[in-house]
Amino acid sequence: MTALDHAAxxxxxxxxxxxxxxxxxxxxxxxxxxxxxxxxxxxxxxxxAAVGLTKAGLxxxxxxxxxxxxxxxxxxxxxxxxQVIEPARRVQDPRTRLETIVARHAQLxxxxxxxxxxxxxxxxxxxxxxxxxxxGRQRDYVDFxxxxxxxxxxxxxxxxxxPTVGAFSLVGMILWISRWYRTxxxxxxxxxxxxxxxxxxxxxxxxxxxTSAGNPEETG
Amino acid sequence: MTALDHAAxxxxxxxxxxxxxxxxxxxxxxxxxxxxxxxxxxxxxxxxAAVGLTKAGLxxxxxxxxxxxxxxxxxxxxxxxxQVIEPARRVQDPRTRLETIVARHAQLxxxxxxxxxxxxxxxxxxxxxxxxxxxGRQRDYVDFxxxxxxxxxxxxxxxxxxPTVGAFSLVGMILWISRWYRTxxxxxxxxxxxxxxxxxxxxxxxxxxxTSAGNPEETG
DNA sequence: AGTAGTCTACCGACCGCCCGGTAGGTTGGC
DNA sequence: GCCAACCTACCGGGCGGTCGGTAGACTACT
Numbered sequence: 310m311t312a313l314d315h316a317a318x319x320x321x322x323x324x325x326x327x328x329x330x331x332x333x334x335x336x337x338x339x340x341x342x343x344x345x346x347x348x349x350x351x352x353x354x355x356x357x358a359a360v361g362l363t364k365a366g367l368x369x370x371x372x373x374x375x376x377x378x379x380x381x382x383x384x385x386x387x388x389x390x391x392q393v394i395e396p397a398r399r400v401q402d403p404r405t406r407l408e409t410i411v412a413r414h415a416q417l418x419x420x421x422x423x424x425x426x427x428x429x430x431x432x433x434x435x436x437x438x439x440x441x442x443x444x445g446r447q448r449d450y451v452d453f454x455x456x457x458x459x460x461x462x463x464x465x466x467x468x469x470x471x472p473t474v475g476a477f478s479l480v481g482m483i484l485w486i487s488r489w490y491r492t493x494x495x496x497x498x499x500x501x502x503x504x505x506x507x508x509x510x511x512x513x514x515x516x517x518x519x520t521s522a523g524n525p526e527e528t529g
Numbered sequence: 530m531t532a533l534d535h536a537a538x539x540x541x542x543x544x545x546x547x548x549x550x551x552x553x554x555x556x557x558x559x560x561x562x563x564x565x566x567x568x569x570x571x572x573x574x575x576x577x578a579a580v581g582l583t584k585a586g587l588x589x590x591x592x593x594x595x596x597x598x599x600x601x602x603x604x605x606x607x608x609x610x611x612q613v614i615e616p617a618r619r620v621q622d623p624r625t626r627l628e629t630i631v632a633r634h635a636q637l638x639x640x641x642x643x644x645x646x647x648x649x650x651x652x653x654x655x656x657x658x659x660x661x662x663x664x665g666r667q668r669d670y671v672d673f674x675x676x677x678x679x680x681x682x683x684x685x686x687x688x689x690x691x692p693t694v695g696a697f698s699l700v701g702m703i704l705w706i707s708r709w710y711r712t713x714x715x716x717x718x719x720x721x722x723x724x725x726x727x728x729x730x731x732x733x734x735x736x737x738x739x740t741s742a743g744n745p746e747e748t749g
Numbered sequence: 750a751g752t753a754g755t756c757t758a759c760c761g762a763c764c765g766c767c768c769g770g771t772a773g774g775t776t777g778g779c
Numbered sequence: 780g781c782c783a784a785c786c787t788a789c790c791g792g793g794c795g796g797t798c799g800g801t802a803g804a805c806t807a808c809t
Contacts, residue, residue, distance in 0.1 A: 349569035485701020512732035
């Protein structure tokens with residue numbers, strides 16, 4: 310049934326032709342509300358009201374609150390796999406691969422950050438088994454980035470940077486976008502994606518003339 | 530009374546001589562539990578049990594759950610002001626100032642991330658007025674970083690980077706540390722602080738030979 | 750020295766509310 | 780007449796918070 314739920318959510322993100330895709334609307338609404346108020350602060354009633362149902366009516370479509378959360382996270386993880394990891398895996402050059410990862414991940418977030426943000430913020434709302442599942446997939450993602458940084462290091466383009474620390478830091482930078490980016494803000498999504506990607510690449514690539522942070526004497 | 534609460538929390542972080550500083554222990558415990566389980570998932574009973582009191586006994590010391598949260602966040606913001614912003618304000622050179630900001634903020638997080646993490650993750654648990662207060666102080670912090678980046682841009686050391694986007698991205702990188710850093714991990718706190726600081730500086734400083742990231746759509 | 754009063758630091762019992770979830774219908778299209 | 784798609788009414792339970800105590804240390808007065 311989780312697979313079914315994922316399918317519904319996937320349908321929801323596309324154009325909503327919607328017949329009995331009421332289920333899709335539910336997952337989409339739930340993701341939006343979980344994102345805005347947090348999982349624990351959101352009641353089943355909130356979600357039901359948002360889709361024009363009573364609580365009991367909602368339970369015709371869902372199994373429970375925790376399954377709803379797990380389904381949303383699973384969908385977000387699927388999105389990451391399909392839109393970020395798989396495309397990046399097909400890129401040989403490590404630097405271009407890193408650009409692909411950052412740009413595509415950032416792009417997903419600027420488009421719709423709900424599910425992807427829940428994915429990282431509501432882990433403790435899951436049952437232990439579900440949590441282990443999601444955490445494992447997240448670790449795979451970080452490892453994938455770290456491997457890419459290690460490849461860059463082997464090419465000599467990155468020196469003195471721990472790949473794991475680098476991977477985590479880039480992920481932090483990307484995920485934080487959902488906290489400050491506003492669709493109606495000064496910059497549009499493409500500009501934000503470009504700016505963050507540039508920073509990410511610059512953050513890991515070594516500069517020939519790099520001077521260590523330990524020397525504050527050059528203060529004017 | 531909030532000022533009093535802050536004082537209690539501040540005392541709590543130092544050596545706990547503790548006489549009737551029971552209050553300090555309460556705020557410290559609450560911060561730790563809020564950090565681990567989240568504000569909404571934490572019950573007043575959880576906190577009371579953690580300090581060896583009943584719920585009613587706990588209410589002798591606190592005014593309510595939301596005040597507890599606000600006090601913790603106010604304390605975290607005070608910490609940021611005193612340990613990061615004030616020291617950095619005394620640094621003239623923009624680059625060194627940026628290093629000071631990143632290093633000191635990162636250091637605070639590696640030392641004890643509870644309050645600082647709650648500060649960014651539990652905003653929606655606050656009453657509107659309290660939230661406005663905290664958000665305002667957070668915005669001041671981001672503006673302070675953005676101003677520093679703007680100063681670097683005026684020196685020609687940063688080109689083509691929007692200061693606001695830069696500031697947010699650095700903050701994201703720093704805050705994310707609390708999600709992956711473990712005291713008993715492979716790297717110790719100092720190493721993590723150094724690595725992140727280096728990445729942050731590298732992320733914003735321009736490289737002479739910078740080549741733009743291509744179009745990531747052409748993957749494949 | 751004795752005792753009455755006072756205050757700090759708590760506790761057991763309770764309140765009303767809302768939560769996630771369910772049982773048992775009802776209704777409208779096929 | 781049947782089944783998908785709902786609803787009304789309800790349940791047990793845990794929540795934040797309060798109330799009315801009270802043990803015991805300390806003080807004040809005689």
